[in-house]
Amino acid sequence: MTAIPQPKRKRARRDAWVIACYVVIAIFLVWVLVPVITVAVNSFKVPSAIFTSTPQLSFTPTLENYAKVFGELNFAQYLVNSVLVAFGSTALSLIFGVPFAYALARLPIRGREWWARIILFSRMVPAVALVVPMFVLFNQLHLTGTYWALILAHTTFNLPIVIWMMRSFFEELPPELEEAALVDGAGRFGAFWRVAVPLASPGMAATAVLCIIFSWNEFLFALVLSNQDTETVPVGVSSFIGSVSIDWGGSSAAAIVAIIPIFILGFAAQRFLVRGLTFGGVKG
Amino acid sequence: MFATQHRGRVVLTAAALSIGALLLTSCSTSGTSTSGANPDTKPKSADGPYGTFTGEKLTLSRWAGDPWTAGQQTAADDWNKATGGKLTISAVPYENLHDKQALTLSSGNSSYDIMYVHPSWFGEFAKAGYLAPITKDLADPKRNPAGFSAASYLPSVLSQGVYKGTQYCLPDFVSTIVVGYRTDLFESAGLSAPKTTGDILKDAAILNGKDGAAGIVMPGKATGAVADVFGSLLTAQSNWWYDAAGTKDTLSTGAATKALNFYTQASKFAPTGLLNMAVDDAATVAAQGKAAMVVDTTPSLSALEDPAKSKTVGKWAYVPLSFTAGKPGGELIYWNWCIAASSKNKDAAYSFLQYYTDTAQQAKVALAASTLGATKSFYADKEVTSKLPFLDAVNSALSNANPQPSLASWPAIQTAIEVAVQNSIQGKETVAQSVADMHTALKGLNN
Numbered sequence: 241m242t243a244i245p246q247p248k249r250k251r252a253r254r255d256a257w258v259i260a261c262y263v264v265i266a267i268f269l270v271w272v273l274v275p276v277i278t279v280a281v282n283s284f285k286v287p288s289a290i291f292t293s294t295p296q297l298s299f300t301p302t303l304e305n306y307a308k309v310f311g312e313l314n315f316a317q318y319l320v321n322s323v324l325v326a327f328g329s330t331a332l333s334l335i336f337g338v339p340f341a342y343a344l345a346r347l348p349i350r351g352r353e354w355w356a357r358i359i360l361f362s363r364m365v366p367a368v369a370l371v372v373p374m375f376v377l378f379n380q381l382h383l384t385g386t387y388w389a390l391i392l393a394h395t396t397f398n399l400p401i402v403i404w405m406m407r408s409f410f411e412e413l414p415p416e417l418e419e420a421a422l423v424d425g426a427g428r429f430g431a432f433w434r435v436a437v438p439l440a441s442p443g444m445a446a447t448a449v450l451c452i453i454f455s456w457n458e459f460l461f462a463l464v465l466s467n468q469d470t471e472t473v474p475v476g477v478s479s480f481i482g483s484v485s486i487d488w489g490g491s492s493a494a495a496i497v498a499i500i501p502i503f504i505l506g507f508a509a510q511r512f513l514v515r516g517l518t519f520g521g522v523k524g
Numbered sequence: 525m526f527a528t529q530h531r532g533r534v535v536l537t538a539a540a541l542s543i544g545a546l547l548l549t550s551c552s553t554s555g556t557s558t559s560g561a562n563p564d565t566k567p568k569s570a571d572g573p574y575g576t577f578t579g580e581k582l583t584l585s586r587w588a589g590d591p592w593t594a595g596q597q598t599a600a601d602d603w604n605k606a607t608g609g610k611l612t613i614s615a616v617p618y619e620n621l622h623d624k625q626a627l628t629l630s631s632g633n634s635s636y637d638i639m640y641v642h643p644s645w646f647g648e649f650a651k652a653g654y655l656a657p658i659t660k661d662l663a664d665p666k667r668n669p670a671g672f673s674a675a676s677y678l679p680s681v682l683s684q685g686v687y688k689g690t691q692y693c694l695p696d697f698v699s700t701i702v703v704g705y706r707t708d709l710f711e712s713a714g715l716s717a718p719k720t721t722g723d724i725l726k727d728a729a730i731l732n733g734k735d736g737a738a739g740i741v742m743p744g745k746a747t748g749a750v751a752d753v754f755g756s757l758l759t760a761q762s763n764w765w766y767d768a769a770g771t772k773d774t775l776s777t778g779a780a781t782k783a784l785n786f787y788t789q790a791s792k793f794a795p796t797g798l799l800n801m802a803v804d805d806a807a808t809v810a811a812q813g814k815a816a817m818v819v820d821t822t823p824s825l826s827a828l829e830d831p832a833k834s835k836t837v838g839k840w841a842y843v844p845l846s847f848t849a850g851k852p853g854g855e856l857i858y859w860n861w862c863i864a865a866s867s868k869n870k871d872a873a874y875s876f877l878q879y880y881t882d883t884a885q886q887a888k889v890a891l892a893a894s895t896l897g898a899t900k901s902f903y904a905d906k907e908v909t910s911k912l913p914f915l916d917a918v919n920s921a922l923s924n925a926n927p928q929p930s931l932a933s934w935p936a937i938q939t940a941i942e943v944a945v946q947n948s949i950q951g952k953e954t955v956a957q958s959v960a961d962m963h964t965a966l967k968g969l970n971n
Contacts, residue, residue, distance in 0.1 A: 468614035482589025483618035485804035
């Protein structure tokens, strides 16, 4: 007599919702992955197999494009440069950004909201508007063509990300923990270093991953401020675009090689990313 | 307790940062260094480079990509071995090359020694004082092989590197647009070699769809090649974009209409996706046996005779573009290499340029990339020229040729011209409207 059909209806509605979610996720995955898979497949094709009116799924794979990437192009050098620049910029951004963020979150600074907004402003200026002034500045400092030019340029863009994200993480921490450290004899820096930083480390890891990804993929500054010894991966990938032709196989292979380190990093840091990105997301 | 542990960590962090900074500084590039240079040293081997430049570091700025550019790296490696110098190639995407060079040169302490300078920005760089004159170097017997001088180059090509009477650049990689046609398909269809654009259209219509091949293929993508083909079609009608001074639009509406009619008609017998085809894409289509004819630059056409890329090796013959039989035309395509005025290694830079643009090196490049050298003796080298199947067609086309425009505003004008051609091919505009667009674009010559 009681309402048995109701749970059935509810279950059916829930199942429909779950199916809809899966469909949306599947569409999203197809949307995101098909281009990457196409690039991956093309990286194993000879030019004639790439340039067909209908995509060929049956072909004799070749490693010729990868040989080109590591042979003619010396892509290993681009990878080393990218690692140095990405990690250098991320380290610098964290060194300056984390204390800054903590200060904005905890210290009674007058007009701190305005400080935070001013910092964010540097992210709002189009990169193309900054590239020439930065070139002139670094040239005056004899830094163009060095790793420092790229590290400092990328830090300009990474620092606001670090400050804004870390500020949010620090604000989520219960202030009582730091107050306890202060009562135990730690100074403000001690409370920051010994208590706040370890507690916010998942957030720092997530922020660092985002900074590395930005720096890894950045093209414009890498092109203008580097020289042949310090060029990074995006410049290397673009080397396959000629004046009147594009080496699709070579650029596909280079793109796959460029993706792999970031893919591994993202996979390894997945735990931190999930924890870190949700950590500062909810405010009471 | 907090204080002691904290101090230890701070010291450790500071130490790690300092080591990182030192590593980065040491990894960062230093400037040029000079020692042990003697530009007058005779070559150690025949056709070798002049001078010893032990310890000198040079940078050559050029564009990246393109399949036929590896020869320059080989030449640089050989030059390094022979002279003790260290020439490195700095390659950036072509679309960024001008801006990167201009920005670097404007700083006054550029790291570039040798640069590829496109005709369209040669005048701009020469006027700005970014380029070093080489007239004296060319005339110096101590720095050149016996009998080698400015007179060793083809005058029409060498003159492209002259600004206000001063020689700034040395050319190489001479090429033009020609027509390749499949001899086997023509023979089986009972057709003779096409002599005019009218023949090409007629033959394309007959052969289109036979044996799974399109009638014709040519570049359709707006990368500069469409304008190169169009320029060749104009030259074949004794017309050109502008006057000798480069200040006045001289495009004849009649000639442009005929040229555009040819392009538009030919596109009807071309494979799908024509508007996405750059020069090498068109050549790949032809090499794979999917077109009976191809209109393209000779470097791209090298793919047709390359067994690794072509299923149709040995089945091609070449003719120049002509509207009237016996009156061919072409666009003179070449590369211009200049020395940066701010270079600290000008002698070494000239040594490389002389070595690279001379006949021996150009013969190697020609065989690998289907181009021609810019020196007169290149054409006397029968061993090389006999291996170039398109030589007669190129020579014929270049007997009536105009060089690529050397105007700062040309890249923008060229894009507008190519869009006009594409609009006509797609039927978005009539031929007359597209020609009118070209005239409008050419009005920007002095801007």
